[in-house]
Amino acid sequence: MTTIDEPHVHDPDALRADMVRALRDQDAITSEPVAAAFAAVPRHRFAPDAPLDLAYDLHRTVPVKKDEHGLDISVMSAAHLQAVMLEQANIEPGMKVLEIGSGGYNAALIQELVGSDGVVTTVDIDRDIVDRARLCLDDSGYGQVKTVLADGETGVPDGTPYDRIIVTAAAWDIPPSWISGLTGNGRLVVPLTVRGTTRSIAFDRDGEGLVSHSYRLARFVPMQGEGAAKESKAVLRDGVAVQTDDVRVRLNAEALNHALDTPKMESWSGAAYDLPDELELYLTLQLSSAARLHASKDVVESGLVDASALLGVPALVSEDSIAYRIRRENEDTGGFESGVVAHGPQAESLADEYLNLLRRWAQDHRRRGAATIRFLPGPAPSPLPQDTVLKRHGIVAVSWH
Incomplete structure (x- = not known):
């Protein structure tokens, strides 16, 4: 959370200056143009119903619209994440930029970066969100930003090609329009979800496809419309669920639930537990039959499932067995050691596969950007x-x- 000096709590200009300093201190802002953009745009004007301390908090989102179940379907992203993605985008004056997922504030930041000779277009599938963005942009002096009502899956063909396309909702896939809509040396920055794990990836054009320039941890509300993810989810019991978006992975809720009632097999890798976001990405993409295990606080406190599942943990599943990562303190491995809990008839074989991956990551890939x-x-x-x-x-x- 942003540290705010008490005299500043009712002064948006002072809060904005504090926010920029904190973003620099946390290396979310690493360039002068991005710092200048954040210093210039009045963030609170895009969150008129939110308290100032929430609007200028580094790591909290500002709710904009909820669905009929009370779940957020549109938010103003956390300032820290917006700064990281704009640094990934490396936007220069005079560029033409498309933002997919409107809110207004991020588009205003982009307009500051492209300057008076650049063009910014922001698109959203929701009329309420587009109208709100238009109102906030006009009210804050960014009337030159174009707002479009459309499904982001199709992009905005009228403005192609774009030097940069920035997606501000978790995307399960990359439609052809995003690639064809880029210039030859264009860049796409997108929070891409793969097997339930999302990373903000800066992709550069590479022939007909894309190759990553960088990737960073990210969390976004999911894409709506044609680009929405189609996930498989199995509720094993109250407070325990597994999910996957890999069509090759079958989730047998009854059998996996029964596995949890069998004695757990706990195994330790002798390998360091470190850089959890990098390790999570590696496991998610390397496990032969990957899913994501979630457990509630009550279930964790009961001892049935380890605390690693509170926010979701990569799991290896078979028809009737499950294995997932745990950790323990161990000074011999640098502070913490990674391990595995497995349940079910195939517990031993699943644990062996998982342990081998934990060891391989620690030995060969234990660093950022591997x-x-x-x-x-x-x-x-x-x-x-x-x-x-x-x-x-x-x-x-x-x-x-």
Whole structure:
């Protein structure tokens, strides 16, 4: 949470200056143009119903619209994440930029970056969100930003090609319009969800496809419309669920629930537990039958499932067994050691696969940026190669260094 000096709590200009300093301190802002944009745009004007301390908090989102169940379907993203993605985008004066997912504030930041000679278009599928963005942009002096009502899956063809396309909702796939809508040296920054794990990936054009320039941890509300994810979810019991978006992974809720009632097999890798976001990405993409295990606080406190599942943990599943990552303190491995809990008739074989991956990551890939992520559009090869995830419009292929 942003540290605010008490005299500043009712002064938006002072809060904005504090926010920029804090974003610099946390290395979310690393360039002068992005710092200047954040200093210039009055963030609170795009969150008129929110308290000032929430509007200028580094890591909290500002709710904009909820669905009939009370779940957020549109938010103003956390300032920290917006700064990270704008740094990934490396926007320059005079560029033409498309934002997919409107809110207004981020589009205003982009307008500051492209300057008076640049063009910014922001598109959203929801009329309420577009109208709200238009009102806030006009009210804040950014009337030159174009707002469009459309499904982001199709982009905005009238403005192509774009130097940059920035997506501000979690996307399960990359439609052809996003690639064809880029200039030859264009960049797409997108929070891409793969097997339930999302990373903000800066993709550059690479022939007919894309190759990652960088990737960062990210959390977004999901894409709506044609680009919405189609996930499989199995509720094993109250407070325990597994989910996957891999069509090759079958979730047998009854059998997996029964597995949880069998004695747990706990195994330790002797390998360091470190850089959890990098380890999570590696496991998600390397496990042969990957899902994501979620457990409520009550279930964790009962001892049935480890605390690693509170926010979701990569799991290896079979028809009737499940294995997932745990950790414990161990000074011999640098502070923490990674391990595995497995349940069910196939517990031993699942645990062995999982442990081998934990050891391989710690030995060969324990650093930031070890993955190169490619998106290759078109039909998938058969059989699908290892380290490859099937999408509707192509495949995601990952290599590790």
